[in-house]
């Protein structure tokens with residue numbers, strides 16, 4: 001079972017002003033069914049995915065179910081540089097009940113489709129990386145049947161583990177690839193930040209079998225900025241829409257200690273921001289999420305602040 005929990009206004013606190021200088025003053029809390037957005041207005045819709053069942057099933061450190069609220073808490077106190085006419089909505093959270101991750105993914109998909117129908121741009125807050133299966137399917141259900149969604153994943157991991165023994169936080173892109181093989185859609189997947197010390201040989205083989213494009217962490221840094229940009233641009237040119245997913249464990253633990261699987265050798269934020277800009281400029285992005293936020297292992301809210309900063313970066317530019 002899964003529950004849709006309405007947004008909690010109380011989480012949105014921070015410095016106060018009479019000019020909406022801070023995001024908690026700009027955010028409107030609204031039930032998805034009560035959204036009144038228009039196609040001419042830019043509306044960002046935040047939706048939480050409070051689930052770490054996939055992490056638990058994948059033998060990881062649990063705690064990511066508290067991720068969405070940890071990100072909200074940090075985002076609220078950030079400066080608001082959004083256009084006056086644009087809106088940011090907190091649309092609540094999907095909660096996983098009795099470890100029924102599939103029900104949570106399913107409900108998430110339905111809500112994502114609804115958010116697109118309402119002309120909003122969804123930014124989802126995780127939660128384990130199983131968020132990706134629910135998010136992608138919600139986007140897929142909304143778009144025209146002959147169109148292709150390209151997935152851009154910032155991650156240390158492919159998350160292409162077989163789901164033969166069940167679904168978990170390490171299987172979402174394998175599940176999407178399997179659905180594609182069954183004829184549901186095209187599978188186009190670019191993974192940025194892959195490392196040999198974080199993926200075994202079989203995962204590299206699976207990636208090759210599914211024609212996954214990827215940049216290793218040694219190629220995904222500011223020294224290779226032009227090549228990174230070109231890879232992203234070429235990938236985007238071959239698809240109709242982009243779904244962006246950021247797994248916080250792709251970042252080095254120096255930047256993101258609060259994750260389910262620690263990553264000392266991960267990438268740095270600067271190359272992610274440059275990449276996000278390339279994606280945003282394409283005007284093809286229809287959804288984005290931030291996964292694996294685990295406040296239990298965070299230090300000084302550093303990871304939650306990083307997640308909030310990434311969202312803030314997108315808010316002003318999309």
Ligand SMILES: N=CN[C@@H](CCC(=O)O)C(=O)O
Pocket residue numbers: 058059060129157158159161169170171198261
């Ligand atoms: N979503 C994360 N998945 C990683 C976890 C790696 C780890 O536990 O060290 C994976 O399955 O590869």
Ligand SMILES: [Mn+2]
Pocket residue numbers: 155156157247249250
């Ligand atoms: Mn990862």
Ligand SMILES: [Mn+2]
Pocket residue numbers: 129155157159247
């Ligand atoms: Mn991942």
